[in-house]
Amino acid sequence: MRPSTPSILMQIQPTIQKFARMLSSVLQLEVEIVDNALYRVAGTGVFGKKIGHRLNENSQLLRHIIETKAEKVVTHSRFDPLCKDCSNKDKCEEKAFLGTPVIYHDQCVGVISLVALTREQQERINANIQEFSDYVRHVSTIFVSRFLQDQAAGENIQKIFLTMIENMDQGVLVVGNDQKVKFANRMALKIMGANPESLIGKMLYFQPLTFKSNLKHGHMQHIISFDDRKELIIGQLHAVQDQWLFLMAFHQSHSSANFSSVQEGPQIEAMIGECRPMRQLKKLISRVAPSPSSVMLFGESGTGKEVVARAIHKLSERQAKPFIAINCAAIPDQLLESELFGYVKGAFTGASANGKTGLIQAANNGTLFLDEIGDMPLTLQAKLLRAIESREIQPVGASHPVPVNIRIISATNQNLEQCIAEGKFREDLFYRLNVIPLRLPPLRERQEDIEMLIHYFLHLHTRRLDLVYPGVAIEVIDFLRRYRWPGNIRELSNLMEYLVNVVPSGEIIDMSLLPPNLVSSNEVIGLSPSRTTATAEYQEESVTALEEMERQMIHGALSRYSNKKQAADELGIGIATLYRKIKKYELA
Known part of the structure; x- marks a missing residue:
């Protein structure tokens, strides 16, 4: 029964x-x-339903907070x-919970919970x-001092919102629908190498480098x-009411690449890359896609020939067709x-009774x-x-041909x-199929795109496997730029899937996590086989030395300050990062 007084x-x-x-x-x-x-006052997601309704008996966690x-x-x-x-324990979808009481005049008037x-x-x-x-404890206090004592809360909630994100150790930008920067916290300013005067109120534009429909x-x-600057930042863009919220990833790559040419030429969905060969390929594809002429794609195995074929189809007038x-x-x-030509009923022993298209x-x-x-008989x-x-085609066993209107895109990794010349492929068919030849560059010729592709596949696999998005050490990116990638894009995708599975949650992918056979491979540009192993050993020793130095610095700060927030400030890191490091080095 709902109370008479709210x-x-x-x-x-x-x-x-x-x-x-x-x-x-x-x-x-x-x-x-x-x-x-236990009336629901507000909520998001599944908790946004039944506002104003009383929760059922399975609310032990909330009852406990209210009582204690x-x-x-x-x-x-x-x-x-x-x-x-709890009678709903086996069906409960909640994996973790943090609940904070809202105290007013020494009474608990409600609970704010993160789920x-x-x-x-x-x-x-x-x-x-x-x-x-x-x-949340800070917000709970503000609820009392600001909201409950001052009903004109519209302006106050904005202050709380900005106060909260200012203290995050995650970079945050707030941009209005007019593309002007309304707010940037200290971490965002640090990542972008800017100060408030040079950023607040300026026009700012976001251009995602991977914009496939399922990667929004x-x-x-x-x-x-902004201004005449371009910065490559890893993060998430969210529409929040009448503004945009950009949450930067904890780990940034700090790429030194030049992205001034990224907006040149066509942007083709699912074709990730902005190096010169890829820009040229995209331009060619945009020109030839509307034509009905046959296209032949030449490229090594794993270079993404089917991705290019689908891009051509999608840009053609046949995009709505199969x-x-x-x-x-x-x-x-x-x-x-x-399989290619189909067959009619009874065409041969074992054929389907209805034939096959x-x-x-x-x-x-x-x-x-x-x-x-090239493998066709x-x-x-x-x-x-x-x-x-x-x-027109004639299905196996058919007495009459069937008219067809198709565009053929063929692909091969053979010469x-x-x-x-060896009599294995018909010359007349070759000239019919090779009307528009397109060459796909191997990954070893696309060093400028390696970092972009690394993060593309990291995002793809962490989302698919429901894992935490990791950072990547600059040494790893440099090493992978020098690797020759005999398996091309397919090999890079498989490597990123492996790494997101083995990297500790929330940590950075460093050289020690790369597969040993990759580090010791002869496929590294600029390194002799004997130097490759030595380099890997040196890098592993360097990582160990850096970790020991970091452990000592954190231990020293903790011994000087009993307050962990003060220790984090001295070290120049956020409080959450400090707790992760304490756990990593077992300093608790």
Whole structure:
């Protein structure tokens, strides 16, 4: 039964709901705020439903905070003693919880809780317990002194919002819809090498370097432009009411690359790279995509030939029609003909009773991508040539041809001219397919793109595997720039997937985490085989020496200050970072 008089928190519910959304955006966690009668006052995500309704009996954590007037932290929900009698324990989606009482006249008038529903959010709470606790405790005090004593809270909530992000050890920018910078905390200014006078009020533009539709959220590399400067910053861009919030990653690459030419030429989705060969390739693709002429892609294995083929299709007038891909080397010769041309009922023993539509016919009015075209048998090459010239196909066992309208994009990593000389590939088919030849550069010719691709795949795999986004040491980036990448893009993607699995949560990928066979490989440009191992050993020794120096500095600061915030200030790091380092070096 709803009380006749609303609680003091419920009386200012719209303001508290606005605050909850801001808090959730900054901390990247779900927020739930209840009053002392367990009525939900505000919330985000799943907690944004049933505002004004009383919570059910499964609210032991919130009841405990209200009764004890004490903060409660649960790093692994369901295993806490307070969760023992919860009837919903087995179905609970909460992974971690941090709840803080709101005290007014020595009474608990409500609870502000931060909730983790994903593994990444759980890691975020576990790694920042003290910092988040300080934030919310501070906010709770402000609720009392500002909100509950002054109903004109619109201006106050903005002050709280800015006070909170000013003290984060994560860089934060607030930009209005007019593209002007409204706020930048001290860490953002440090990362960008700017001061408030040179940034606040200036026009600022974000350009994500990876803009595939499923990569709009999460950590990405952005080129941030203001005045005549361009900075490459890794972070997340969020729309919050009438402004943009840019949360910078804890670890930045500090790239020295020149991005002045990034906006030149077309930007083609999923084709990541801004080096000269890639810009030239993108220009060519944008020119030839509208044409119906056949395209042949030449490139080593793993250079992304199918990605380019799909980009051509998407930029063509056939984009709404089918894109059918087939790997000629992956299908046995005896099955390839029926796969490409299809067959009619009873065409041969074992054929489907209903017949089968071939891939060429399935691609009608669209695009057919023939990968590894050099492995197609000579008999099928002749049949494919007839299909291209006559614009019709004859399924196996059929008595009448079927008209088709397709554009063919083929790809190979072989020297087809040599295959022609050896009688393995038809010259007339080669000239039919090779109307527009495009060469894809191997990764070893794209050193300028390595860093961009590293972060592209880090984002891709951390999102897919629900892991925390790691930093990358500059030594690792330099090493990977010198590596020759015999497996090209595919090898780089596999390496990044390996690294996100082995790097400790929230830490930096350093040389010690690279696979030994990669570090000792002969595929490193500018290093002899004998020097490669020696360099790896030297780098490992250097990392160990730096860690010992860091451990001693932190130990010294902790011995001088009993207050960890003062120790963090002396070391020039945030309080959350200090707690991570204390845990790493076992200094507690």
